Amino acid sequence: MTSLGFSLSRARLAFSGQWLFDGLSADFAPGSWTGLLGRSGSGKSSLLRMIADLPIPDTHDLALSTGDQRPLAGRLAWMAQQDQLLPWRKVIDNVLLGPALRGRPTAAQRQRAMALLDDVGLSDKAEQWPKTLSGGQRQRVALARTLFEDAPVVLMDEPFSAVDAITRLELHELAARLLAGRTVLLVTHDPLEALRLSDRILILGGQPASLRDFEVPGGQRPRALDAPDVQRMQSQLVARLHAPHGDPEGSVS
Numbered sequence: 519m520t521s522l523g524f525s526l527s528r529a530r531l532a533f534s535g536q537w538l539f540d541g542l543s544a545d546f547a548p549g550s551w552t553g554l555l556g557r558s559g560s561g562k563s564s565l566l567r568m569i570a571d572l573p574i575p576d577t578h579d580l581a582l583s584t585g586d587q588r589p590l591a592g593r594l595a596w597m598a599q600q601d602q603l604l605p606w607r608k609v610i611d612n613v614l615l616g617p618a619l620r621g622r623p624t625a626a627q628r629q630r631a632m633a634l635l636d637d638v639g640l641s642d643k644a645e646q647w648p649k650t651l652s653g654g655q656r657q658r659v660a661l662a663r664t665l666f667e668d669a670p671v672v673l674m675d676e677p678f679s680a681v682d683a684i685t686r687l688e689l690h691e692l693a694a695r696l697l698a699g700r701t702v703l704l705v706t707h708d709p710l711e712a713l714r715l716s717d718r719i720l721i722l723g724g725q726p727a728s729l730r731d732f733e734v735p736g737g738q739r740p741r742a743l744d745a746p747d748v749q750r751m752q753s754q755l756v757a758r759l760h761a762p763h764g765d766p767e768g769s770v771s
């Protein structure tokens with residue numbers, strides 16, 4: 519898989535005549551992880567939906583371009599807070615949902631799904647029903663399903679927020695390893711998660727909202743929890759998220 523960067527511009531969104539944002543732009547470098555944070559209701563999920571071309575009920579518009587000038591459509595994977603596993607399909611068949619929707623999965627695809635379940639540490643659960651899995655295990659199945667699609671761009675909407683803190687840290691390690699080389703846009707409410715995983719942090723805020731950069735710690739992702747920079751920046755990031763969005767720090771490219 520070749521890494522693919524993309525850019526958005528002129529993104530605007532209104533609900534009931536009220537502009538949430540109007541004229542957002544940002545570049546996402548090939549193979550980079552961008553953490554997108556902002557107060558509840560600032561429009562993060564809506565922006566992700568717009569990039570994925572999912573339905574939005576009100577006025578919205580944006581322009582997308584990619585590093586290879588081809589459309590982004592069909593080259594995106596989506597991972598959400600709810601694992602969205604289908605309860606009537608066994609674990610392996612949930613990983614194979616994409617090919618099953620497109621036709622009948624082949625033996626080779628089944629083998630690949632098994633290999634991905636192995637990667638996420640769940641090969642022994644392949645023939646089980648989702649309801650027999652813990653929240654963290656279910657999210658790992660969702661990760662395997664995302665990986666199956668082999669998309670160069672992955673949009674993640676709070677994918678780790680429904681699991682306990684320790685499981686979340688484990689999922690960070692796993693996702694950073696398995697999604698290496700993909701361009702990831704991660705919506706999160708967790709400053710620590712953003713600081714551990716991101717090459718770049720963007721904060722969506724203000725009225726109408728704009729995107730502002732926040733400095734990220736140095737070092738390889740996922741960064742250690744107790745890295746001095748991660749600890750120091752965590753409190754700064756929380757303060758930034760609480761502050762009105764008018765301060766002069768940072769600007770978006």
Ligand SMILES: Nc1ncnc2c1ncn2[C@@H]1O[C@H](COP(=O)(O)OP(=O)(O)OP(=O)(O)O)[C@@H](O)[C@H]1O
Pocket residue numbers: 533538556557558559560561562563564565575
């Ligand atoms: N289908 C909809 N109809 C009307 N308003 C909507 C709809 N979806 C979202 N909104 C409004 O748009 C705003 C942005 O919602 P969105 O879910 O994108 O924000 P968010 O930043 O992701 O929030 P959170 O962090 O709480 O998930 C909110 O005020 C929300 O009420």
